[in-house]
Amino acid sequence: MPHVPLDDWLERLGSAAPTPGGGAAAALAAATGAALIEMVVNLTIGKSAYAEHESHVQPIGAQARALRQRALELIDADAAAFDTVMAAYGLPRDSDAEKAARTAAIQVATADAARPPASPLKPARESSSGRGFPSPPVAASRAFTGSMSFAT
Numbered sequence: 001m002p003h004v005p006l007d008d009w010l011e012r013l014g015s016a017a018p019t020p021g022g023g024a025a026a027a028l029a030a031a032t033g034a035a036l037i038e039m040v041v042n043l044t045i046g047k048s049a050y051a052e053h054e055s056h057v058q059p060i061g062a063q064a065r066a067l068r069q070r071a072l073e074l075i076d077a078d079a080a081a082f083d084t085v086m087a088a089y090g091l092p093r094d095s096d097a098e099k100a101a102r103t104a105a106i107q108v109a110t111a112d113a114a115r116p117p118a119s120p121l122k123p124a125r126e127s128s129s130g131r132g133f134p135s136p137p138v139a140a141s142r143a144f145t146g147s148m149s150f151a152t
Contacts, residue, residue, distance in 0.1 A: 018086060023078035023113075027071045034068035037061070081113035 009028075013020050041061030044050045050057070088105035092098045 019079035019082050020075065021078065021082060023082070024075045027074040027078060030074075031068045031071035034064040034071060037064035038068065078113075081109075081115065085109040085113050 009020065013025060038061055041057050041064065044057050045054055045061070085106070088102065088109040091102040091105055093102050
């Protein structure tokens with residue numbers, strides 16, 4: 001995703017293609033929310049009116065930047081995990097042994113596929129705990145909701 005134009009990526013998301021999917025979209029929302037937090041930090045740092053908050057705000061910007069980068073990595077990780085699920089469904093199932101192996105592979109792949117989309121949640125919770133600002137997914141949701149109100 002990081003080197004694909006956004007409109008192309010969204011076109012593929014809206015298509016019948018198996019990837020990108022919901023996990024990748026959630027990771028993109030987390031990356032967007034983190035970028036919005038970075039924007040607020042960058043608009044705050046260096047301003048005399050906010051000088052007393054600069055030491056508190058700078059680490060927030062670093063955390064948001066790290067979360068944004070991690071979320072972008074998770075976009076590809078989600079697609080790879082789903083590809084593994086699809087490969088497991090494609091395993092042979094002619095014999096009882098093959099059926100058992102296929103079932104086990106599907107279960108493992110499905111459990112593994114849930115990890116990438118959930119990964120942004122932990123750092124997002126940690127970055128916002130006790131600091132009085134929303135986690136990146138919440139910020140992204142608010143930004144999206146706000147942008148939609150202008151579109152109507």
